[in-house]
Amino acid sequence: MKGYGKYFLNKLLWLLVTFIFAFILNFTLPRLMPGNPVAGIVARLAQGMSNSNGMAAVYKRYTDLFGTDKPIYVQFLLYVKNVLQGNFGVSFSQYPRTVADILKSSIWWTICLQFPAIIVGWIIGNTLGALAAYLKGGFDKVLMPVSIFVSNFPAFGMAIILLVIFGVDLKWLPTSGGYGFDLIPTFTFTFMWSVIVHYQLPFWSIVLIAIGGQAIGMRSMSIYELNADYVKYSRFLGIKDRKIVGYVFRNAMLPQVTGLALSIGTMVGGALVAEIIFSYPGLGYTLLTAIVGQDYPLISATTMIVTLMVLIANFAIEIIYGFIDPRIKAAQSD
């Protein structure tokens, strides 16, 4: 277990480093621009406000929170302190709700939507890709162009197409929201059913996109492995075909796991936009409302959370990879 411990620590350290770096970027990028984010937004807020005392109060409130009148390092420390306490400030566009409150209600929608969708897409895609490599012929000839086309399709495009076909034309499934607009979140059957029905379109649009990309990767990996020497040797020894396919699949899987770790950021980004198309009440939609409402604290917190989610997903995949690839253990225990 010593080898794994080292590997685990190494990855954990890397997670921390990347997170700190992302955190700093999240803080600095908006501040690199002329004018501090608060002043601009308070000015905008104040346009509708005739009372100058009220305006001053609003400005003071945000200045206190962000410390915009203090030097940049003090601002940063203040920001760190606030974030550690889970205090992301008050939303500008949904005043007086706090950013933490808004995110708390939207983050689970995104996690419950994207995590299963990406996993399901990954599994189906890999199975199809391996099948295409193994069966060849007609199956491969059909699957490959379709996969290339689908994987090049923007995620929001797939979302729109599914929405138009199944939501608008066939009217099988609802077109927007996370649950019926006439329902209140409760643990009743009606509500749960509504959630499940609303879940389908966003889910499948993300799955379909993921399938395409994964199938292509898995197919070429499998073809490469099928031509490897150990396969020829196994055939020569007379090992059953099924067993060989098992070996091939396991070996071809490994790069696919790494591939998932590397592409998860892009996938989440695409899926966030897909959420917007369905007005799904997750982070993507929150981000859109934040941008439309020029809600700086909300944007900053959302990007922070998305980054954190991607980093953690990445970390989790790396850990799983460590367990399934025996070479890691061998390398670390040297």
Next chain:
Amino acid sequence: MKHTLRQVFHSPNFVIGFVIFIVLLLMVIIYPLIITNPPLQIIAQGTFFPPGVYVNTFDSINSPATYTLNLDNAAAKRIESKLDNQQRLDMQTWLEADGIPADQIDITNTAQLLDQWTKSYDPNKSFPGMTFAKQRYYQRLDASLKGILSTSGAIIAAQDSQTGVLQQTGVVNQSDYVNISQVANVQVLPLGTDNFGRDVLTELVRATGVSLEIGLVAGVIATLIGLTLGLLGGYVGGLMDDFIMFITNLFTVIPSFVLLILISYSIGQDKRGAFTIAVVIGFTSWVWTARAVRSQVISLRNRDHVNLSKLSGHSVVHIIAADILPYIASYVVMALILQISSGILAEAGLSILGLGPRTTEVPTLGLMMNWAMIYQAEILGKWWAYFPVLVTIALITFSMNLMNTGLDQVFNPALRS
């Protein structure tokens, strides 16, 4: 070089992708030469006019020659186009209430339906449960049907400038026709108009051009940064490599999408031109190229010809340019193609979020999607506002990936099967 090119053009994948791409490119170049309207000019008063040929009514009436064509089915066609589905259903309801068996009524058969209607309709008849308003509705429907069925023409009148009295200036008979080539104003809108009343096709062609430019700028920037970092890291090695790898690994896991959002938001709406967006996309998407170039350079670094070059006292710049670049050139071209296509997708994603280029100057594919989404074209069934845009995006990325796959098969013999 010639041989390589010939080989590349023998790859079916590459050729298909190339042809699609060239067709799109020619469209972008040639279309504005023929139709010179500014792409963002608002021509329609109203939103989402469906695709079709728009004939000026005023010019048709005043056309120099009118022709009389006696066609038997003209009246039937006229009624068919006037009666919408709801009216047909209403007629069916009335007829069924009147006692005609449901299986004898076919609302798609206009002639039969009209025949049954004229035979059995009685304006004074009221059924139990039918409101007075509904009865009046049927009376109006009947009157309008009679109006269509009548054979008298429509009278054109002009107002006398002094007395203000209407005077008949002409009659348009039901059998009057104009030749469309003699009508002064005929506007073809192959893809209708968008939510602002702009010609979608003209806009789309311009948007495709701008998006390709954005993709090209973003791709070139990303490839240049990636190539430079990859070469430095891979060839120079040491501390430089460690540092570059650290940065590269950081940006591999920090989603570029998030960086794009943060930077675009920070730049602010006023300063976000198409070019700025392209530069931002370029600066956030170099990671893959850097990684791949670095690993290729490392495998090349200790080849014999590089060592020989080093022994001959060539400078680092010379070695990189003459002994390493040619080996990775094919890869860099492929990476550039992929970067262009992902740059176009990135712009579209950003624009849908409302962080795309400033909207007043040029359209982009992403902006067109954004406008269509804001005005809910997909829910309203205005397919011409978003579907052609989606198809264009898909065609661009598809063609580029096909070209890439084709190149890969030529330059990467292991993939040939």
